[in-house]
Amino acid sequence: MSEVLVLIDHVEGAVRKPTYELLTIAKRLGEPSAVFIGPADQAAEATVKVKKYGAEKVYVVDDAPLKGYLVAPKAEALQQLAEKSSPAVILIPSTAEGKEIAGRLAIKLESGLITDAVDVQEGPVTTQSVFAGNYTVTAKVTKGTPIITVKPNSAAPEESEGAGTVEEFSPTISDAAKTAQIVASQPRKATGRPELTEAAIVVSGGRGTGGDFEPIEGLADALGAAVGASRAAVDSGWMPHSFQVGQTGKTVSPQLYVANGISGAIQHRAGMQTSKTIVAVNKDEEAPIFELVDFGVVGDLHKVLPAATEEINKRKG
Amino acid sequence: MNIVVCVKYVPDATADRQFESDNTVDRVGVDGLLSELDEYAVEQSLQIKEKAEGDDVTVTALCVGPEKAVDAVRKALQMGADKAVHVTDEAIAGSDYVATSLVLAKAVEKIGAEEKVDLVVCGMASTDASGSVVPAMLAERLGLPQVTLASVIETQGDQVRIKRDGDTATEVIGGTMPLVLSVTDQSGEARYPSFKGIMAAKKKPMETWSLSDLGVEAEQVGLSVAWTEVEETTARPPRTAGEIVTDEDGSGATALTEFLASKKFI
Ligand SMILES: Cc1cc2nc3c(=O)[nH]c(=O)nc-3n(C[C@H](O)[C@H](O)[C@H](O)COP(=O)(O)OP(=O)(O)OC[C@H]3O[C@@H](n4cnc5c(N)ncnc54)[C@H](O)[C@@H]3O)c2cc1C
Ligand SMILES: Nc1ncnc2c1ncn2[C@@H]1O[C@H](COP(=O)(O)O)[C@@H](O)[C@H]1O
Numbered sequence: 001m002s003e004v005l006v007l008i009d010h011v012e013g014a015v016r017k018p019t020y021e022l023l024t025i026a027k028r029l030g031e032p033s034a035v036f037i038g039p040a041d042q043a044a045e046a047t048v049k050v051k052k053y054g055a056e057k058v059y060v061v062d063d064a065p066l067k068g069y070l071v072a073p074k075a076e077a078l079q080q081l082a083e084k085s086s087p088a089v090i091l092i093p094s095t096a097e098g099k100e101i102a103g104r105l106a107i108k109l110e111s112g113l114i115t116d117a118v119d120v121q122e123g124p125v126t127t128q129s130v131f132a133g134n135y136t137v138t139a140k141v142t143k144g145t146p147i148i149t150v151k152p153n154s155a156a157p158e159e160s161e162g163a164g165t166v167e168e169f170s171p172t173i174s175d176a177a178k179t180a181q182i183v184a185s186q187p188r189k190a191t192g193r194p195e196l197t198e199a200a201i202v203v204s205g206g207r208g209t210g211g212d213f214e215p216i217e218g219l220a221d222a223l224g225a226a227v228g229a230s231r232a233a234v235d236s237g238w239m240p241h242s243f244q245v246g247q248t249g250k251t252v253s254p255q256l257y258v259a260n261g262i263s264g265a266i267q268h269r270a271g272m273q274t275s276k277t278i279v280a281v282n283k284d285e286e287a288p289i290f291e292l293v294d295f296g297v298v299g300d301l302h303k304v305l306p307a308a309t310e311e312i313n314k315r316k317g
Numbered sequence: 318m319n320i321v322v323c324v325k326y327v328p329d330a331t332a333d334r335q336f337e338s339d340n341t342v343d344r345v346g347v348d349g350l351l352s353e354l355d356e357y358a359v360e361q362s363l364q365i366k367e368k369a370e371g372d373d374v375t376v377t378a379l380c381v382g383p384e385k386a387v388d389a390v391r392k393a394l395q396m397g398a399d400k401a402v403h404v405t406d407e408a409i410a411g412s413d414y415v416a417t418s419l420v421l422a423k424a425v426e427k428i429g430a431e432e433k434v435d436l437v438v439c440g441m442a443s444t445d446a447s448g449s450v451v452p453a454m455l456a457e458r459l460g461l462p463q464v465t466l467a468s469v470i471e472t473q474g475d476q477v478r479i480k481r482d483g484d485t486a487t488e489v490i491g492g493t494m495p496l497v498l499s500v501t502d503q504s505g506e507a508r509y510p511s512f513k514g515i516m517a518a519k520k521k522p523m524e525t526w527s528l529s530d531l532g533v534e535a536e537q538v539g540l541s542v543a544w545t546e547v548e549e550t551t552a553r554p555p556r557t558a559g560e561i562v563t564d565e566d567g568s569g570a571t572a573l574t575e576f577l578a579s580k581k582f583i
Contacts, residue, residue, distance in 0.1 A: 072462065095484050107458055135336065137551075180462035183489040223582060240482075248442075290559075304573065305570075311571065312577070315574070
């Protein structure tokens, strides 16, 4: 069986959940080989994790010579690894960085690229959600090694012990790849809540909050949810951009999405329309968000949310 | 300084966007416009020009798209770009990222043959494809560094510094021109064309190039040679109408709690 390369998404060695989803998908397509690009001393921690989700091999690329140089060297590393291992498919997380690596890699390998897949089945045949979630598209790559970037929540991670054989790999990085550089970096503060794109429940607020996100955060915490925001709330400076849901923010596809004081503009829908269950609280019964909902409350969020939060907390005892 | 800003003509997001029978995006039947996200790219290009004061800066808007895309090109000129290049050719229809980036790269090279291009500025994503990959592919093809997804842009001489709100960190990224830059919708409101700008645009140079002007063979682009193939497009079934209640004296909160409990979210 051919190898399927999976680029590990990690922060300082801590593997992010979408990696396990990619490994689960990789098992359908061949033999999962995880690729770790990062500091050598963090590789062991990551290896233990990916092995649990079926990685037969773990290629470790020590990033000391390429650290801080963004995506170009990573694309070179993957190219050389692909030339060496002739994988059947290359799976990359659909993050901003992942997509850029994939873009460069596709040109280098003269291979077709499919971005933002929400499902990948044997073939590989991908499923994408396009036009603000109004259409579903299935597609496949017809040239070279299929390179597919996969969105979070595209598969339920399945544990299955792999061999996890570590193989060190030292790519040759060109000087040209070492031009753009990270000058400074400030890690995002942890919120203590689930990661927006990975959360099972998301509670969002828009302009209708009037800038008061307490009712949103209260309900989110009662439900163990992540907090999201509309662009209007972000543009008003009420929430940082990293909380924005929509076309130019994050795409989320949770089990439950609760939109509060959000009108439901097409660009917002683009980021949440594929959520399983949608609930809205809005004081305007004509708000377009109500066209999407499974359940809606016409009312003032400043009254409805705190009362609901209290009832939920009571029920939980 | 020579700036090329890449602008795409896209179907209006608020209209009913569709697919053609061959599964390509309907770019003719649905009203199109300059991708809103590329307006930010034009805006930042113009701001770099305005800040450079004494230096001579040329901003060229570059668009690869159908004949109607001339509307998008014109809008960029009205906003303040100095000149424009519109690459259009029957053979381009149905091109994927790979082919689009090839045509863009060849056009940038041709523009650069007259005067070296220092900056290629892109939007963060096209509003129809949303791939956010063309800038990276363009950088790869042109052999340039990429400094992408900028919310704040500063240039000084040939140095570029940007701020980027990344997934896990806020970063400052630096590079030396020539390079490919992409900007987000956080980079600041894009200007509306002024009356003066609209009038001035009529006299600005606009060139229309075909594939043969770029030395690209028809066999290198278009649907039939795309490296990816769409198998099927399906309209998402409309969501079934949900239950809507009106809050009266707290009834909304109770009904909401009941609903969440019935779905086992509590
Ligand atoms: C290129 C482009 C990209 C964009 N990308 C995004 C994106 O990624 N994400 C995004 O969200 N938007 C995006 N937008 C903006 C989008 O078009 C809308 O402007 C935005 O989503 C509106 O946010 P909102 O619903 O919070 O505000 P509004 O549309 O102003 O709606 C506020 C709602 O709150 C309700 N309300 C007011 N007070 C209360 C109350 N007390 N209780 C209950 N309800 C109340 C009102 O009835 C109204 O429905 C983008 C736009 C463009 C052009
Ligand atoms: N056909 C095109 N013509 C001009 N610029 C384009 C075209 N396609 C993509 N671009 C540029 O590349 C950016 C990202 O596009 P995409 O990768 O399709 O999301 C856009 O914001 C444009 O700046």
